[in-house]
Amino acid sequence: MNPFARPLLATVLLASPALAQVQVDRSVRLTAPVDSARRVTGLADATSEAEALNLRTAAMGRFRTATAGGTPDAWTIALAPALTDTLPAGSELLLRIPASNTTAVTLTIDGLGPFAVEEAPGDPLDSADVPAGLMARLLFDGTAFQLMNGRPSRTRPCPSGFVAVTDQFCMEPGQRDTLDFREAAMACGALGARLCTWGEFYTACTRAAQLGLNDMTGDWEWTNNSANADMGVRVVGYSSCTVAATSGALDPPARNFRCCFRH
Numbered sequence: 001m002n003p004f005a006r007p008l009l010a011t012v013l014l015a016s017p018a019l020a021q022v023q024v025d026r027s028v029r030l031t032a033p034v035d036s037a038r039r040v041t042g043l044a045d046a047t048s049e050a051e052a053l054n055l056r057t058a059a060m061g062r063f064r065t066a067t068a069g070g071t072p073d074a075w076t077i078a079l080a081p082a083l084t085d086t087l088p089a090g091s092e093l094l095l096r097i098p099a100s101n102t103t104a105v106t107l108t109i110d111g112l113g114p115f116a117v118e119e120a121p122g123d124p125l126d127s128a129d130v131p132a133g134l135m136a137r138l139l140f141d142g143t144a145f146q147l148m149n150g151r152p153s154r155t156r157p158c159p160s161g162f163v164a165v166t167d168q169f170c171m172e173p174g175q176r177d178t179l180d181f182r183e184a185a186m187a188c189g190a191l192g193a194r195l196c197t198w199g200e201f202y203t204a205c206t207r208a209a210q211l212g213l214n215d216m217t218g219d220w221e222w223t224n225n226s227a228n229a230d231m232g233v234r235v236v237g238y239s240s241c242t243v244a245a246t247s248g249a250l251d252p253p254a255r256n257f258r259c260c261f262r263h
Contacts, residue, residue: 072099074114075107083110089142097134102127107138107145116144123156156263159191163211165204170261171196174214175221178254181233181247184222188259195224196260198234198244205241215256217241222257 030038070076077095087109104124106114117138118124130136130150138145158170165171179187188194196204201223205216217237225234227246235247235255247255 068095068098070108072101073103073105075105075117077107077109079110083112087112087115087140089140091140093136093138093140093145095136095138097130097132097136100128100132101125101130105130115140118144118146121146158263159193159261162193162259162261163213164263165200165207165211168263169196169200170263171200171204171213172258172260173212175256175258178256180252180254181222181249184255184257185224188257191259191261193259193261195222195257198223198225198236200260201236202241205237220245220247220255222247222255224260 028040030040032038068075068077075095075097077093093107093109103126105117107117108114116124119126119129121141121144125147130147134150136150137148139148140146158164161172162170163173176184176187185195201216201221204211204213208214208216217240219238220235221237223234223236226232227234229246229248231249231251232246233249234244236244238245
């Protein structure tokens with residue numbers, strides 16, 4: 001494999017795979033009867049030195065080729081010319097996967113690394129997450145490469161202390177003590193979760209007894225939804241699963257809340 005790499009704003013970017021790419025070894029003459037038709041459009045980024053360059057790729061002005069190798073679970077990339085500095089966060093790579101992985105994957109680029117290739121931060125790839133032939137798009141976060149495409153759908157387990165409401169989200173079974181909206185949102189974010197949406201609250205509330213959810217009605221709870229007012233937030237649960245109102249995000253009083261987590 002010989003994808004191109006093009007430096008852009010201190011990042012390393014390997015070009016996209018070609019779709020309907022043309023390869024020629026001689027001049028091309030366009031013979032349409034009018035000037036506006038004598039042009040080639042829709043040309044994808046080149047993936048080898050032999051392929052035609054589109055205008056955007058040509059405008060970048062500098063190219064480096066790369067060869068992917070290694071094993072299915074330990075990938076290596078060698079740029080030509082070689083990368084001589086540290087790999088900056090935000091670097092993006094696109095490479096063809098030679099063989100399906102069987103376990104967690106690492107990537108070494110010009111001797112730098114190995115870096116983990118992850119499905120999400122701290123979540124390593126599982127077996128067969130990247131099939132052979134996949135054009136994998138990888139984004140370097142400064143520590144590891146995040147796989148941005150090609151992943152099979154994988155359901156994450158609910159965090160400790162959360163209840164699975166549907167196959168799409170989990171919810172805390174009980175209310176948290178009152179905070180203003182900003183503090184409540186930050187408290188959920190610190191758990192890797194977020195405030196529940198109005199729809200999630202309703203779905204859970206109608207099955208509260210079955211799921212073991214407490215205090216779903218009886219007072220107002222913050223949701224993750226805005227309302228039809230400046231700085232307004234939707235609050236729910238005062239007297240039933242369906243009742244809702246608007247509360248100012250930065251105004252008192254503080255309200256109860258609970259956090260949700262997307263599988």
